[in-house]
Amino acid sequence: MVKTDIRNYLRIRPIEEGIVIDHLRPGTGLFILNLLNYEGLRVTPGLNYDTSKEIDGELLYDGKKDIMFIEGGELTSDHIGAISIVSPLAVINHIKESKVINKIASKDRIAEYATGEEYSGKLGVLEVPNSLGNILLCANPKCTTNKEGGDRCFEVIQKPTESLDLVVGCGYCEKEFYGDVIRFYTGQRLSDVGKTRYYLK
Amino acid sequence: MVKITSKEKIITSFKGRHVISIRDFKKEELDLILDQAEILEKIPRAEKCKILDGYHLGIIFYEPSTRTKISFTRAADTLGMKWEGIADPKTSSASKGETLRDTVRNLVGYEFDALVIRHNDDGSVRRASEYSHYPNKHLEFPGEPIPILNGGDGSNQHPTQTMLDLYTIKESQGTMDSLTYLFHNDLKNGRTIHSLAEALLLYQPKKVYFCSSSRLKMPRHIISKYKKSDIEFEEVSRYEDVLPEVDILYDTRPQLERENFTDDLKERIKSMYRIRAHTIKEKAKESMKIMHPLPRNQNLMSPEEECDDLPQAYYFKQAHNGLFVRQALLCLVKGVSF
Ligand SMILES: [Zn+2]
Numbered sequence: 001m002v003k004t005d006i007r008n009y010l011r012i013r014p015i016e017e018g019i020v021i022d023h024l025r026p027g028t029g030l031f032i033l034n035l036l037n038y039e040g041l042r043v044t045p046g047l048n049y050d051t052s053k054e055i056d057g058e059l060l061y062d063g064k065k066d067i068m069f070i071e072g073g074e075l076t077s078d079h080i081g082a083i084s085i086v087s088p089l090a091v092i093n094h095i096k097e098s099k100v101i102n103k104i105a106s107k108d109r110i111a112e113y114a115t116g117e118e119y120s121g122k123l124g125v126l127e128v129p130n131s132l133g134n135i136l137l138c139a140n141p142k143c144t145t146n147k148e149g150g151d152r153c154f155e156v157i158q159k160p161t162e163s164l165d166l167v168v169g170c171g172y173c174e175k176e177f178y179g180d181v182i183r184f185y186t187g188q189r190l191s192d193v194g195k196t197r198y199y200l201k
Numbered sequence: 202m203v204k205i206t207s208k209e210k211i212i213t214s215f216k217g218r219h220v221i222s223i224r225d226f227k228k229e230e231l232d233l234i235l236d237q238a239e240i241l242e243k244i245p246r247a248e249k250c251k252i253l254d255g256y257h258l259g260i261i262f263y264e265p266s267t268r269t270k271i272s273f274t275r276a277a278d279t280l281g282m283k284w285e286g287i288a289d290p291k292t293s294s295a296s297k298g299e300t301l302r303d304t305v306r307n308l309v310g311y312e313f314d315a316l317v318i319r320h321n322d323d324g325s326v327r328r329a330s331e332y333s334h335y336p337n338k339h340l341e342f343p344g345e346p347i348p349i350l351n352g353g354d355g356s357n358q359h360p361t362q363t364m365l366d367l368y369t370i371k372e373s374q375g376t377m378d379s380l381t382y383l384f385h386n387d388l389k390n391g392r393t394i395h396s397l398a399e400a401l402l403l404y405q406p407k408k409v410y411f412c413s414s415s416r417l418k419m420p421r422h423i424i425s426k427y428k429k430s431d432i433e434f435e436e437v438s439r440y441e442d443v444l445p446e447v448d449i450l451y452d453t454r455p456q457l458e459r460e461n462f463t464d465d466l467k468e469r470i471k472s473m474y475r476i477r478a479h480t481i482k483e484k485a486k487e488s489m490k491i492m493h494p495l496p497r498n499q500n501l502m503s504p505e506e507e508c509d510d511l512p513q514a515y516y517f518k519q520a521h522n523g524l525f526v527r528q529a530l531l532c533l534v535k536g537v538s539f
Contacts, residue, residue: 142355144325148300172324173357174222176422 016098019075021068023051025087029066031193034186035082035135041073078135080104082184084128085166086193092126128159128166136168139181143173166190208233216536217345219330223363223396228403235368237529238522240539246279249528252537254281259313261287261304262352263320268495268520269352269359273317276527282314301325302332309333309347315534319352326351326358348534350527356392362494363396365526369519370449373490377404380448385412385440386474388419390456393494397451398423402430409434410443414470416462417455440476444484450513452476452493478507490515 024032026048033045046067053062075083075092083090091109094102103113104124113119132154138145145152157176158167167178180191211233219225226234241249258277262270270286277284287308301320308316309332316333318326326349334346353359370377382401384394388411398419401409409432411419418436427434437443440450455474457467476491491508493516508514532538 140323142321142323144301144322144328144354147322148302148325148328150302150328170324172327173355174224175323175357 014098015069015071015095018072018095019068019070020093020095021070021083022065022091022093023087024066024068024083024090025193026064026066028087028090028193029068031086031188032066032068032083034188035079035184036068036070036073038186042071043073044069044071076135077129078133080126081129081132082135084126085160085190088126088128090126128156130156131171132156132168135185137183137185137187138170138173138175139177139183140170140173140175143170143175145170145172212533212538213536215533215538217348218534219333219346219348220350220360220530220534221327221330222351222358223360223400224358226360231364231367231400231403234364234526234529234533235371237533237538238364238368238525239372241528241532242525244539249279250281252280253277253314253531253535256280256282256314256535257312258282258284258531259287259308259311259316260284260352261308261316261318261320263301263318264353266319266353269319269361272361272523273350273352273527276524276531279524280528280531282531285313301329305329305332305349313347315348315350315531317350317352319354321355323355323357326354350530350534358396359392360396361523361527361530362393363400364530365519365523366393366397366451366492366494367400368522368526369490369492369515372518372522373515374448374488377401377406379405379407381408381410381446382406383410383412383440383443383447383450384419384453385450385476386453387417387455387457388413388453389417390459391453391494394451394453395420395423399426402426402432406432408432408446410440410447411436412438412440412443412474414438414474416460416466417470440474441480441484444480444489445486447485447489450476450485450489450491452491454493454497476508478511481508481511481513485513487512489513492516492519495520 021032029045029047033043036043046069048064049067051062051065052059080092083092089106089109092104093100100119100121102122102124103119104126105113106126110123110125113123134152136152136154138152140146144150153171154168155171156166157169158164158178160166165178166182167176168182169176180189182190184190207229211230215230215233258273260270260273274284274286305316318329320326320329330349333349351358351360367377370380374380384398388394398409409427411434413419415438455470457470462470481491491511491513495516
């Protein structure tokens with residue numbers, strides 16, 4: 001007889017060991033979920049959560065966000081790279097024994113955490129890395145990585161800014177790609193998540 | 202204590218090195234290759250053929266290229282190096298679905314001293330170079346990885362071509378710096394032109410002109426590299442106007458078969474972007490050199506045969522220079538220098 005564990009129906013259990021990716025730009029949650037799901041990580045997505053902002057001691061509604069709860073998993077540097085590209089204002093929390101021990105976030109947020117009193121753990125900057133690995137696919141059909149497979153590597157030639165698109169160069173065929181041509185190993189295109197509106201200053 | 206000069210350091214770093222992409226080389230390293238090629242050009246044949254006596258070169262060409270192949274086999278022969286052309290991979294293992302990296306893994310066991318690979322897939326030779334060590338890391342490591350030389354990987358790189366172009370410029374003008382360059386005709390489809398234009402970023406040209414039809418312009422990624430550099434450059438549409446300033450005119454064959462143009466447009470491009478002997482005679486410096494990666498097209502393509510007798514015609518010497526550059530590379534990757 002199949003027994004149903006009622007706890008599976010509860011909303012979200014607090015994570016004891018794992019990662020919470022908070023403040024994901026709404027719409028990027030499913031995209032990130034796909035990337036993580038590909039590797040069999042145990043993920044609970046939270047989409048379109050309300051965010052609030054404290055202004056003059058009052059909590060005010062401040063739009064929507066997506067959240068990912070990952071139980072017992074680790075993110076690779078490629079995952080973090082992908083998050084930095086699609087949602088540069090996300091906050092990645094490492095949780096151990098129910099406590100946040102490490103936060104990776106944008107420079108501005110890091111500055112807030114560093115001066116604030118709420119958090120005293122480790123801090124790391126979330127920024128687009130100088131290179132990416134297997135997380136991307138080469139857009140050149142004649143590239144050896146598409147013909148014969150094998151590991152991939154990409155140099156980040158241009159980090160995205162308000163006016164400039166991300167440009168990556170394949171370490172094998174040396175072709176450069178930007179904008180909509182950039183594709184992740186799940187088959188998702190960067191353009192699937194739209195242009196990120198919250199660029200860093 | 203013996204002081205190690207920077208030149209000696211570079212020479213040591215060449216031993217066992219792969220030659221995959223011109224981008225992997227610093228200016229000092231390119232200069233060393235050119236210096237070695239210059240020395241080798243002057244060594245008498247009888248002496249030269251002892252330099253790599255006892256060494257073996259494997260040549261794997263998945264894509265036919267008679268000129269590149271003969272240039273490598275002659276470079277080996279003239280250095281006294283034995284070579285073996287590995288039978289057309291199309292008819293052997295590759296047709297059974299063997300990957301290039303497995304082919305290389307197999308060949309490294311046969312005591313070759315270097316391999317030259319030409320393959321249709323972009324980036325394939327870099328991948329192959331990752332497998333040029335002994336196949337299983339758990340077994341005892343028998344020595345250095347076998348150096349792999351790229352004889353052309355699809356539309357990507359043909360580094361020895363770029364090196365021979367640089368050698369030709371240096372040989373004819375004495376330097377790569379303070380010269381005015383004109384890249385002419387199909388700037389969109391030629392990997393030779395792209396690699397040379399990128400390599401020149403390591404030097405200090407006086408000015409670089411890119412002359413082409415608006416449909417066959419230099420790709421954006423190269424233009425943006427020039428924009429970021431200090432080098433003065435300009436995109437022009439007629440070579441006649443700037444010709445008097447030019448020291449190196451690098452012409453190419455328009456690869457119109459790759460383009461979806463009307464026949465009318467193809468004809469217009471062919472006739473407009475054709476180097477004419479009388480224009481060269483009228484406007485070019487005597488010291489200017491016309492270079493071309495060859496083959497040139499028989500019909501109307503430039504440079505025409507009428508240019509062959511001009512003092513500026515240099516493309517056949519350019520092709521011959523490939524021999525010395527490839528000799529230099531074979532020596533350097535085996536740790537031999539002069
Ligand atoms: Zn590629």
